[in-house]
Every structure is written in C-alpha cells, then in structure tokens.
Amino acid sequence: MSTATETLARAADTARLAPSVHNTQPWRWVVQGSSLSLYAVPGRQLREQDPAGRLLLVSCGAALHHARVALDASGWTYDVARSAGDGSTTADDATPLAVVHASQAGPADPGAMRRLQLLQVRRTDRRVVSDEPVSAAVREALVAAAGQEGSRLHLLTRDQVLQLAVVIEHAGDAERHDERMRAETAEWVGGDRPSGTGLPDTVIPAELPLTTVAERDFGVSGNLPAGSGHDEAAAYAVLYGDGDEPSDWLRAGEALSEIWLAATEHGAAVLPLSSPVELDFTRQALRRMLGEVGYPYLVLRLGTTDPDHAGPAHTPRLPVEQVVEILD
Numbered sequence: 255m256s257t258a259t260e261t262l263a264r265a266a267d268t269a270r271l272a273p274s275v276h277n278t279q280p281w282r283w284v285v286q287g288s289s290l291s292l293y294a295v296p297g298r299q300l301r302e303q304d305p306a307g308r309l310l311l312v313s314c315g316a317a318l319h320h321a322r323v324a325l326d327a328s329g330w331t332y333d334v335a336r337s338a339g340d341g342s343t344t345a346d347d348a349t350p351l352a353v354v355h356a357s358q359a360g361p362a363d364p365g366a367m368r369r370l371q372l373l374q375v376r377r378t379d380r381r382v383v384s385d386e387p388v389s390a391a392v393r394e395a396l397v398a399a400a401g402q403e404g405s406r407l408h409l410l411t412r413d414q415v416l417q418l419a420v421v422i423e424h425a426g427d428a429e430r431h432d433e434r435m436r437a438e439t440a441e442w443v444g445g446d447r448p449s450g451t452g453l454p455d456t457v458i459p460a461e462l463p464l465t466t467v468a469e470r471d472f473g474v475s476g477n478l479p480a481g482s483g484h485d486e487a488a489a490y491a492v493l494y495g496d497g498d499e500p501s502d503w504l505r506a507g508e509a510l511s512e513i514w515l516a517a518t519e520h521g522a523a524v525l526p527l528s529s530p531v532e533l534d535f536t537r538q539a540l541r542r543m544l545g546e547v548g549y550p551y552l553v554l555r556l557g558t559t560d561p562d563h564a565g566p567a568h569t570p571r572l573p574v575e576q577v578v579e580i581l582d
C-alpha cells in the first residue's frame with residue numbers, strides 16, 4: 255500500500271497530462287506529508303493574450319481535476335480546499351490555488367481507474383470533424399459533466415454558430431494585427447518544442463481547414479494532415495458560469511476536464527477555442543450571445559474525428575522534476 259505522500263506525488267505527476275492554453279502548463283505542485291498544494295506559475299502566463307490570468311486558472315483547474323481523478327482511482331479519501339481569488343492576485347506564486355489533504359487509504363475503485371485511463375488517452379485534435387455528429391445523448395452527458403463541476407455548458411443554435419463565426423473572425427483579426435500578441439504566440443507555437451512546453455508542428459494543421467467557424471490560426475503551418483472536410487456536423491458550445499472571478503475560472507477548468515473526460519469516453523473530440531475570450535470586445539459579444547445570464551470562460555468545438563486515421567501525437571510535457579516538489 256502506498257503512503258499518502260507517494261499517492262499525492264503520483265496524482266501531481268498524472269496532472270501533467272492536463273490540457274493548458276498553448277500547452278503552457280502554468281502550474282506546479284508541492285507535496286508535503288499528506289497534503290498536496292497547487293500553485294500557479296506566473297512566468298508561464300500569457301501576458302498579452304491572457305492578462306487577467308483567466309486561461310491560466312482554467313488550465314490550473316484542469317490540472318486540479320486530473321489530480322482528483324488520479325486520487326479517486328487510488329482509493330484514498332481526500333478533501334480539496336480551493337483558495338484561488340481570496341483577495342490574492344490571480345497568478346501569485348506564493349499562495350496555493352488549492353490544497354488537497356489525503357486522509358485514508360481504501361481499495362482502488364475500478365470505475366475511477368477507467369476514468370484515469372481516459373485522461374491518459376485524451377488529447378486536442380485539430381483535424382476537421384467527420385460527418386458523424388455528436389449524438390443528443392452525448393451532448394446531454396457533456397452538459398451534465400459541466401454542471402457536476404459547478405459550471406454550465408450552452409450548446410449554440412445554428413444561428414448562434416453563425417454569430418460565433420463572426421466573433422471568432424474578429425478575435426482572429428485583432429490578434430493577427432497585434433504585433434505583441436503575434437510575438438507571444440510565436441514564442442509558444444511551432445517547431446520541435448524540446449523544452450516540453452508549447453505546441454510542436456506535429457499537432458498543428460498543415461493547412462487551416464475551410465470551416466464556418468475558423469480554427470485558431472497560430473500563424474505557422476504544422477505537419478498534421480487536417481483532412482478536407484467541413485465543420486457542418488460539429489456542435490459548438492460555450493462553457494460559462496455565474497461569476498467572473500479567479501475562483502470561477504479555476505472551477506471552470508475542473509469542468510473542462512470533466513467534460514473532456516466524458517467526451518473521450520463517448521468517442522467525441524473536443525477542441526477549445528479561446529481567442530474570443532481573450533479580448534474584451536469579443537468576450538462581451540459572447541456574453542450577449544448567452545443572453546447575459548453568465549460569464550463565458552471558453553468556446554468548445556465538439557465533434558467526432560475520423561477513426562480510420564491516427565490522430566495527432568501527444569503534445570510534450572515538462573519533466574516531473576520541474577513540476578512536482580516533494581518536501582520532507
């Protein structure tokens with residue numbers, strides 16, 4: 255039987271697999287005895303595209319959820335105290351965003367082990383979606399997954415998808431014409447990425463597909479064959495919630511990870527589209543699309559991808575020694 259410290263260290267190691275904006279992995283973990291603390295790493299915040307730290311905290315929330323799934327699978331009981339946004343700055347590196355306390359070892363749970371395996375195969379797939387839409391039952395499961403983690407998922411109507419296409423085009427134009435944003439993207443995207451962060455060429459489409467809602471234009475061509483289809487069969491959704499504070503963003507990340515886990519279980523592909531939440535004017539436009547009933551955190555494309563062709567490779571991760579510190 256593993257000790258609490260070993261189990262928590264393994265959970266933090268698993269959390270390296272979490273999705274993060276531009277694969278910045280803006281988190282670090284400290285294990286001490288039976289507690290595991292999650293910290294933001296302000297040095298990996300996108301200062302131009304994410305000045306408030308919204309996407310940084312969504313990313314850290316996804317990592318926290320990954321650690322929770324790993325702990326569920328271990329059989330240990332635990333509780334989580336979240337403190338993001340307690341009057342501290344959003345991306346402070348001295349105040350933990352959350353502290354997990356492990357209390358008691360128990361038998362491993364097969365259902366939770368299956369969820370852990372799903373996190374290990376999850377990845378961002380930027381290929382065009384196939385003609386097979388995500389079924390109504392699966393869409394409902396994804397809405398329920400968001401609700402389970404305290405956020406909400408709004409599936410856009412056909413008219414709203416057309417509005418989204420315009421909003422995304424405006425966000426893309428604004429970011430393309432901003433030299434500092436372009437430079438920031440170039441810092442994180444393209445090439446081999448031997449450092450273990452950022453997006454390598456292998457996961458970036460060789461050519462941007464012609465779709466109603468544009469995928470993010472990273473300004474470089476990768477070598478992922480994206481396919482020649484359209485996005486007719488894709489569904490688009492907005493992840494949103496009642497508040498727009500750091501604590502809401504962390505919870506949104508936990509919801510994103512739960513949604514993605516459910517989608518992976520049902521063979522659906524998720525592609526986050528964050529450019530419309532990065533700019534004030536497009537974020538306001540998204541909020542109006544929600545009827546101003548909540549605050550948007552992220553746009554998601556939901557679809558199924560061609561099962562006969564291998565998807566993109568896994569995106570690299572930072573080595574565990576750089577992310578997880580074990581104190582005596």
Ligand SMILES: Cc1cc2nc3c(=O)[nH]c(=O)nc-3n(C[C@H](O)[C@H](O)[C@H](O)COP(=O)(O)O)c2cc1C
Pocket residue numbers: 271272273274275276277309312313316376377378379380452453470525526527528529552568569
């Ligand atoms: C908050 C957030 C925002 C993201 N925004 C985008 C985006 O706008 N476009 C995109 O192609 N991928 C986006 N991604 C996906 C990341 O690039 C991806 O998670 C990361 O490169 C790690 O790769 P993986 O998900 O395959 O493990 C986003 C992910 C997160 C968590």
